[in-house]
Amino acid sequence: MSKQSHLGANAAAFLAGLIFAAGLVLGGMTQPAKVIGFLDFFGGAWDPSLAFVMGGAVLVHAPIYALVVRRRSQPVLQDRFHIPTQRELTVPLIAGSALFGVGWGLGGFCPGPGLVSLTSLELEAATFVGAMTLGMVVHYLVTRTSDAPAKAPPTAPRTSRADA
Amino acid sequence: MDHSSFTPLMSLAGGALIGLSATVLLLANGRIAGISGIYASAITGGSGPWQWRWLFLAGLLMGGALLFGLMPAAFAIVTDRPLWAVAVAGLLVGVGTRYGSGCTSGHGVCGMSRLSKRSFVATMVFIITGAATVAVARLLGGAA
Numbered sequence: 001m002s003k004q005s006h007l008g009a010n011a012a013a014f015l016a017g018l019i020f021a022a023g024l025v026l027g028g029m030t031q032p033a034k035v036i037g038f039l040d041f042f043g044g045a046w047d048p049s050l051a052f053v054m055g056g057a058v059l060v061h062a063p064i065y066a067l068v069v070r071r072r073s074q075p076v077l078q079d080r081f082h083i084p085t086q087r088e089l090t091v092p093l094i095a096g097s098a099l100f101g102v103g104w105g106l107g108g109f110c111p112g113p114g115l116v117s118l119t120s121l122e123l124e125a126a127t128f129v130g131a132m133t134l135g136m137v138v139h140y141l142v143t144r145t146s147d148a149p150a151k152a153p154p155t156a157p158r159t160s161r162a163d164a
Numbered sequence: 165m166d167h168s169s170f171t172p173l174m175s176l177a178g179g180a181l182i183g184l185s186a187t188v189l190l191l192a193n194g195r196i197a198g199i200s201g202i203y204a205s206a207i208t209g210g211s212g213p214w215q216w217r218w219l220f221l222a223g224l225l226m227g228g229a230l231l232f233g234l235m236p237a238a239f240a241i242v243t244d245r246p247l248w249a250v251a252v253a254g255l256l257v258g259v260g261t262r263y264g265s266g267c268t269s270g271h272g273v274c275g276m277s278r279l280s281k282r283s284f285v286a287t288m289v290f291i292i293t294g295a296a297t298v299a300v301a302r303l304l305g306g307a308a
Contacts, residue, residue, distance in 0.1 A: 017223020027178025056179020096264025105297030107253025135258020
């Protein structure tokens with residue numbers, strides 16, 4: 001990769017972050033009470049707004065993925081696509097997602113809105129992000145030590161671990 | 165929460181922007197816009213080029229700061245949840261999204277858009293356990 005395309009790729013990443021934040025805020029994701037209102041199916045006053053956030057995102061992204069990304073052998077500014085290749089349903093996928101859901105319902109934050117909400121300087125947002133960071137570091141330290149001797153080739157697990 | 169808070173058009177527009185962001189990152193950089201993965205790899209040191217993750221996060225915070233200046237009401241961080249519950253929530257979200265390889269963005273938006281079976285299942289699971297948690301919190305907290 002030339003220096004110039006790295007610069008372009010970094011600029012694109014920054015732009016993507018800006019747009020993502022705008023989408024989360026406009027969509028109502030930085031209001032934990034609204035998130036909890038979406039998850040409150042049995043409370044008698046269900047707020048379906050967040051289904052529209054997910055729906056709007058998929059309506060834009062899915063056709064471009066199917067019609068443009070899938071037909072390209074590489075992205076515009078980098079060498080290759082980093083798309084998860086794993087297909088199997090695994091225990092960590094389901095157990096991890098279950099834990100995430102409990103945390104989501106408890107605090108009303110998922111990772112993106114938590115990070116964006118830091119800019120409000122509210123104690124709740126800082127508490128959430130601090131604890132989330134701790135949880136991620138603990139997971140990293142635990143899996144690093146347990147994975148190291150078990151998996152011989154360091155390259156294979158790295159790609160299959162590719163983040164969704 | 166009541167039906168007066170239902171915001172289908174704003175939420176649809178916000179969602180479209182999230183889809184646009186995911187498209188920019190995938191088409192330009194070949195990367196999935198999964199916030200939990202990007203953030204975790206940024207702080208623990210992922211493999212390969214790393215600057216883009218920090219720049220994405222910088223854009224996320226810059227965008228947040230700009231919008232907080234323009235529309236602070238959109239950051240209404242008001243719930244009936246005590247701070248200790250928010251801390252426990254953060255821990256569960258941190259650990260859970262790493263074991264589950266993604267969150268609302270990586271699975272719910274990017275994975276679903278790719279018609280990934282893993283992401284469909286993950287999204288169903290975290291919505292179900294999220295709803296169950298809210299239902300239990302409602303029972304424990306009375307009229308909350």
